[in-house]
Amino acid sequence: MTPPRCPPPPRGGAGDIGYYPGCSLAGGAVELDLSIRALARVAGAELREIDDWNCCGATAAHSLNHDLAVALPFRALALAEAQGLGTVLAPCAACFSRLKGTLVRLGRDPGLAERAARLAGLPFQGKVRVVSINGFINGLLADGLAGTLTRPLPGLKAVPYYGCLLSRGEGINEGEDPESPSAMEGAIKAAGCSVLPWNFATECCGGGFSMSKTEAVMDLGGAVLSDAKAAGADLVVVGCPMCHSNLDMRRRGAMPVLYLSELLGLAAGLSPAALGLDRHFTDARTVCAGGRP
Amino acid sequence: MSQGPDADLADAVRDAAGVRVERCYQCGKCTAGCPMARHMDLAPNQIMRLAQTGDPGDREALLRSLAIWCCAGCLTCTQRCPRELDPAAVIDALRELSRREGKVSPRGRRILAFHEAFLASVEHTGRMSEVPLVGLYKLWSGDIFQDLAVAPAMLARGKLPLIPHVIKGRTEIRRIFEACRAKEKA
Numbered sequence: 001m002t003p004p005r006c007p008p009p010p011r012g013g014a015g016d017i018g019y020y021p022g023c024s025l026a027g028g029a030v031e032l033d034l035s036i037r038a039l040a041r042v043a044g045a046e047l048r049e050i051d052d053w054n055c056c057g058a059t060a061a062h063s064l065n066h067d068l069a070v071a072l073p074f075r076a077l078a079l080a081e082a083q084g085l086g087t088v089l090a091p092c093a094a095c096f097s098r099l100k101g102t103l104v105r106l107g108r109d110p111g112l113a114e115r116a117a118r119l120a121g122l123p124f125q126g127k128v129r130v131v132s133i134n135g136f137i138n139g140l141l142a143d144g145l146a147g148t149l150t151r152p153l154p155g156l157k158a159v160p161y162y163g164c165l166l167s168r169g170e171g172i173n174e175g176e177d178p179e180s181p182s183a184m185e186g187a188i189k190a191a192g193c194s195v196l197p198w199n200f201a202t203e204c205c206g207g208g209f210s211m212s213k214t215e216a217v218m219d220l221g222g223a224v225l226s227d228a229k230a231a232g233a234d235l236v237v238v239g240c241p242m243c244h245s246n247l248d249m250r251r252r253g254a255m256p257v258l259y260l261s262e263l264l265g266l267a268a269g270l271s272p273a274a275l276g277l278d279r280h281f282t283d284a285r286t287v288c289a290g291g292r293p
Numbered sequence: 294m295s296q297g298p299d300a301d302l303a304d305a306v307r308d309a310a311g312v313r314v315e316r317c318y319q320c321g322k323c324t325a326g327c328p329m330a331r332h333m334d335l336a337p338n339q340i341m342r343l344a345q346t347g348d349p350g351d352r353e354a355l356l357r358s359l360a361i362w363c364c365a366g367c368l369t370c371t372q373r374c375p376r377e378l379d380p381a382a383v384i385d386a387l388r389e390l391s392r393r394e395g396k397v398s399p400r401g402r403r404i405l406a407f408h409e410a411f412l413a414s415v416e417h418t419g420r421m422s423e424v425p426l427v428g429l430y431k432l433w434s435g436d437i438f439q440d441l442a443v444a445p446a447m448l449a450r451g452k453l454p455l456i457p458h459v460i461k462g463r464t465e466i467r468r469i470f471e472a473c474r475a476k477e478k479a
Contacts, residue, residue, distance in 0.1 A: 023420045023421040023422065024421075026420075026422075026454060026458060027422065027423045027447075027452055027453060027454055028423060028447070028452045028453075029452075030450075030451055030452055052419075052460050052461045052462050053460070054415070054419040054420060054460055054462065054466055055415040055419065055420045055421050057412075057415065058411065058421070059365075059366050059408070059411075060407070060408040060409075060411035060412050060415075061412065061415075062366065062385055063366070063385065063388055063408045064388065064389065064392060064405075064408050064409070064412065065389065065412075065473050065474070066309060066310075066385060066386070066389065067472075067473040068412070068469070068470065068473040069385075071469050071472070071473055072415070072469065075462075075465070075466075075469065118472075119469055119472045119473060120469055121465065121468065121469070121472075164365075164366075164367040164368055164369070168367070168368040168369065168371070168372045169368050169371075178372050179372075203328065204328040204329075204365055204367035204369065206328075206365060207365045207366065207367065208365070208366075208407070209365060209404070211407055211427070211430060211436075211439060211440065212403045212404045212406070212407035212430070212434070213332070213363070213403070213404060214439075216329060216332055216363075216365075220328055249443070278450075279450040279451060279452065280450075281446065281450075
């Protein structure tokens, strides 16, 4: 098992960490927002929300208009840079994929950077680093959080679910094998859980088709959870609001599905309610009890 | 960019997506890994093939296919393509063309309605909010009764804010949408 690749600690020097919650974190994925903020507080990391951030465009923008798919993330990145934020945390895997992917493409293609600046009507030098939920949490752990996890959950067997957006795409999974990522493993073990091997770590859950092609989401999400069950898992650990909703809400009752930040928050001794665990559709109380019935 | 109905499809795809579809040698790896292939009327490798031929009938079949709307954007094909061709970006480009030429498959309309509702919410407020998104989606897809039971459960969990957040820079956002639409028509 390879150790997790930890990016340089996201705090110190450059000041606050820019926070790009993304739209779902005010609604369907409110527990991701609660648990990220709570975990950052425990670790002493300062999150500063990007003032007036806009939606990244998600799947809809790149499905219908490739200029919009670049211009929307571009505005968010340009705002962060103008507000002096050198590092931006995008805990939602979809936002991370759009922001980071755009940053990489802008760096590679000066023509695109020029067009995006014209479309968005803003300057951007590209001096922003975008961090995922996995990168952020691994950074906090390396920076001292690991030593403060006083309530580990050793009875639990977890499977890390990266899905699409934390495993594939330009710049998404730097240095890791996209077919076999490991960025979540160290953090899950730091929370005291064991990590089980399984087959669906990077399979698709159906993503944004929850309403417009529900039958596909039911099929794909069902297959993910069946494999998790077959592997002997007590819970699935995710970093994506679409994966969470498709597994926790659409497949209600199958298996607890936790954001990585919720799991680490429990291990840090935070209350389930403070982390938003009471807002799940599938009961997560067995996980909160550390696997004891 | 010449992307009228008479332009060669492979050229249009190259201009929009930066992918040279003629380099595809039909190994089928994209189709083998595609989680949505079973829902598609054309498999991903067939999409790549039809984009190569230059045949007007193939062009029509592609732009009117359900398959291009079924792509979930999971990037498995792009990750695995031995020719590094990015089929997902090709499909993005085909969807844009299909919509621009009014050729969206009737079976893909619900998916299009969802994307359009999502972007309408963003265009007017700067962010996606569930209430306008779902409201517009139901209106435009005709799927009025879908997920009625989910709403109260979402509300009870604090997952359905009733008043959308409107950002200060919403006129900026509108300008960005207009500029991107102008590009689209150019």
